[in-house]
Amino acid sequence: MTKKLLQGNQAIALAAVKAGLNFYAGYPITPASEILHELVNQKTVKVLQMEDEIASINAIIGSSLAGAKSMTATSGPGFSLMQESIGHAHMMEIPLVIVNVQRVGPSTGMPTFPAQGDILQCKYGSHGDYFPIVFYPNSVAELYEYTFNAFNAAEESLSPVILLSDSYVSHLYETIEEVDYPVSKRTLAPLGTSNRHFTGLTHENSKPMTSDPEVHKKLIKRFEAKQKKVSRKYNDYEFIENKNSDILLIAFGALSRAAYDLKDDFSIYRPIRIFPIVEKLKEIAKKYKEIVVMEMNAGQYANEVERLLHREIKSIPILGGKIDLNEIASKLRRIKRKK
Amino acid sequence: MTKELTYLNFLKQERLPHQWCPGCGNGIILKLACMAMEKMNFQQKGTVMVSGIGCSGRSAGFFDLDSVHTAHGRALPVAEGIKLANEQLNVMVISGDGDLFGIGGNHLLHASRRNTDITVICISNAIYGMTGGQCSPTTEITSKTLTTPRGNEDSPINVQALVTAHNCFYARSTTFHFNHALKCIFEALQHKGFSFVEIKSQCITNDGRRRGFKNSYEMMMSYKETYKINNSTNKLEHNEIGIIK
Amino acid sequence: MAKKQGIVNINHKRCKVCGICVSVCPVQNYKIENSKLKEFGKCIACLQCERYCPDMALIIDTKQ
Numbered sequence A: 001m002t003k004k005l006l007q008g009n010q011a012i013a014l015a016a017v018k019a020g021l022n023f024y025a026g027y028p029i030t031p032a033s034e035i036l037h038e039l040v041n042q043k044t045v046k047v048l049q050m051e052d053e054i055a056s057i058n059a060i061i062g063s064s065l066a067g068a069k070s071m072t073a074t075s076g077p078g079f080s081l082m083q084e085s086i087g088h089a090h091m092m093e094i095p096l097v098i099v100n101v102q103r104v105g106p107s108t109g110m111p112t113f114p115a116q117g118d119i120l121q122c123k124y125g126s127h128g129d130y131f132p133i134v135f136y137p138n139s140v141a142e143l144y145e146y147t148f149n150a151f152n153a154a155e156e157s158l159s160p161v162i163l164l165s166d167s168y169v170s171h172l173y174e175t176i177e178e179v180d181y182p183v184s185k186r187t188l189a190p191l192g193t194s195n196r197h198f199t200g201l202t203h204e205n206s207k208p209m210t211s212d213p214e215v216h217k218k219l220i221k222r223f224e225a226k227q228k229k230v231s232r233k234y235n236d237y238e239f240i241e242n243k244n245s246d247i248l249l250i251a252f253g254a255l256s257r258a259a260y261d262l263k264d265d266f267s268i269y270r271p272i273r274i275f276p277i278v279e280k281l282k283e284i285a286k287k288y289k290e291i292v293v294m295e296m297n298a299g300q301y302a303n304e305v306e307r308l309l310h311r312e313i314k315s316i317p318i319l320g321g322k323i324d325l326n327e328i329a330s331k332l333r334r335i336k337r338k339k
Numbered sequence B: 001m002t003k004e005l006t007y008l009n010f011l012k013q014e015r016l017p018h019q020w021c022p023g024c025g026n027g028i029i030l031k032l033a034c035m036a037m038e039k040m041n042f043q044q045k046g047t048v049m050v051s052g053i054g055c056s057g058r059s060a061g062f063f064d065l066d067s068v069h070t071a072h073g074r075a076l077p078v079a080e081g082i083k084l085a086n087e088q089l090n091v092m093v094i095s096g097d098g099d100l101f102g103i104g105g106n107h108l109l110h111a112s113r114r115n116t117d118i119t120v121i122c123i124s125n126a127i128y129g130m131t132g133g134q135c136s137p138t139t140e141i142t143s144k145t146l147t148t149p150r151g152n153e154d155s156p157i158n159v160q161a162l163v164t165a166h167n168c169f170y171a172r173s174t175t176f177h178f179n180h181a182l183k184c185i186f187e188a189l190q191h192k193g194f195s196f197v198e199i200k201s202q203c204i205t206n207d208g209r210r211r212g213f214k215n216s217y218e219m220m221m222s223y224k225e226t227y228k229i230n231n232s233t234n235k236l237e238h239n240e241i242g243i244i245k
Numbered sequence C: 001m002a003k004k005q006g007i008v009n010i011n012h013k014r015c016k017v018c019g020i021c022v023s024v025c026p027v028q029n030y031k032i033e034n035s036k037l038k039e040f041g042k043c044i045a046c047l048q049c050e051r052y053c054p055d056m057a058l059i060i061d062t063k064q
């Protein structure tokens, strides 16, 4: 096995090529641009630098339909611009990979600092009901591995899959093993072979059906079931149990790396497939008196966990892109004392 | 025995009648596209139709081809993605003026700059038909619409200037000038590179009526009166139709 | 030269009675009566109506 020293974004690009990427469209944005820079040098990938992120995602909707495995990468502001079309891609059932390397927002915020402010945008950013599969690795090796998983899950679910990162993880340099993970094949026949109609309108068998509530209900139910089924193949999380602790600390991405330093005092749960939330968390959580979610936003995932577990969740928001272990430790001590 | 209109085989005829209003120009343009495709000897296999959103955006769904109904304004980048991922395909776009010049205007600028080999037919009815008749980027100055009750104060967008600025194929015609419009589409399909055909078309329901036209034929007659064919120029005047390549 | 004659086939399932054919016909072959399109056998097969019908509702057969 070859070992390679790679930056996180380079690992995404390398893995994408190995997973069969044929077509990439994107618009430059810190801290995701290195993916575009890497891919322009790949002979097997058609790369387009588009006029904006809306054009980027729509170009890959087109290319994917035409038979090319397709990807785009961006950060929060660009991800927001893509939201309408992400819902559209769910409705038309198009396999895509969308990488979002998060930075501090809202707006231009702190463009070079890491954040985790797009957690809910992944799940609820578009309109209507859809059930995205979202992965959030926390190391260069994992970015590499989960890029394969994102491509595979996209093909298996015929939906846009989101690979989350942050400027911290994406800009790390780490040594990885260049594994050739298994790759799922295309099942969707390319455009120009039949008479299918791909539409964002509520539809049945290629036919727009915009006034029958039953057709819409059936469609949404089918999407939900399909996404659940495919995501079960990727029930991925990391659990570091500390038998002496009755507090479960939940963290992911950049911040979870800091959380490892707290494993002598707490049990740590790190979701990797952050949506749909891995059901196993329900079982793990039962053993703990207190559940604390620390994240680089004002409590987005904490709300989702609360909804899943039907109990009060403590939230530790880390804002402004700086991870200060002392600050985290003192906040945790306060929670411990109050208990 | 009744003859067969073979070009209609490009349509899913079981979906007819389409849902457009009586007299709407969209149906004429659908037919023109079919005739031009037949002349080109396009086949179902290898041809793809793309539309955005609007009354005109429903066009793609009527073709007996693989077709894509994109988000509002996004027909061009989707079509470009299709073409660039598989250069063998004939990729056509039929969409509205609001879709292509308003919400999707930025893409027109760049698709023409990139000179991607696709053919775009704009159903240019100078109105947002689907949403009830609001002013569109092609609404004439002083024209009354739902959102310009005292007359439009702004000039319509100069599509010719935009498209020809990048030396792309541009043609303008109307639903009245049937044979001319057919020639425009046919030549656009033959053109290698980005080609754009703007066809002035009547929306009787949400535009014509408001402006005092009794029926869609009257609107077509107004095209006859307004537009003169000029096929030997590299700049069409406001009241001219023709082809610039 | 024998004058061309046309046989008009109206597909009433498609016709939306928009009246374009009525106006476009040079020999006034069409009329709308009780919200239905009627033709009067005067067709000279100029094919104008077949072309302009937005609903693909007309086919004109030509006989010499």
Ligand SMILES: Cc1ncc(C[n+]2csc(CCOP(=O)(O)OP(=O)(O)O)c2C)c(N)n1
Pocket (backbone or CB within 6 Å): B053, B054, B055, B056, B057, B072, B095, B096, B097, B098, B099, B100, B123, B125, B127, B128, B129, B130, B131, B136
């Ligand atoms: C993002 C978004 N904004 C607004 C709309 C509402 N909308 C639907 S069609 C349309 C206008 C279409 O106008 P045009 O492209 O000229 O098509 P026409 O109906 O005239 O054929 C608008 C504004 C939408 N569907 N999506």
Ligand code: SF4
Pocket (backbone or CB within 6 Å): B019, B020, B021, B023, B024, B025, B026, B055, B056, B125, B129, B130, B202, B203, B204, B205, B206, B207
């Ligand atoms: S509203 Fe206007 S553009 Fe839309 S179908 Fe009716 S006539 Fe045509």
Ligand code: SF4
Pocket (backbone or CB within 6 Å): B023, C010, C014, C015, C016, C017, C018, C019, C020, C021, C022, C037, C052, C053, C054, C055, C056, C057, C058
């Ligand atoms: S033009 Fe077509 S739709 Fe209109 S009245 Fe004549 S046959 Fe009917």
Ligand code: SF4
Pocket (backbone or CB within 6 Å): C006, C008, C024, C025, C026, C027, C028, C029, C042, C043, C044, C045, C046, C047, C048, C049, C050, C060
């Ligand atoms: S073919 Fe010409 S003459 Fe015959 S009905 Fe149509 S318009 Fe009239």
Ligand SMILES: [Mg+2]
Pocket (backbone or CB within 6 Å): B054, B096, B097, B098, B123, B124, B125, B126, B127, B128, B129, B136
């Ligand atoms: Mg319009």
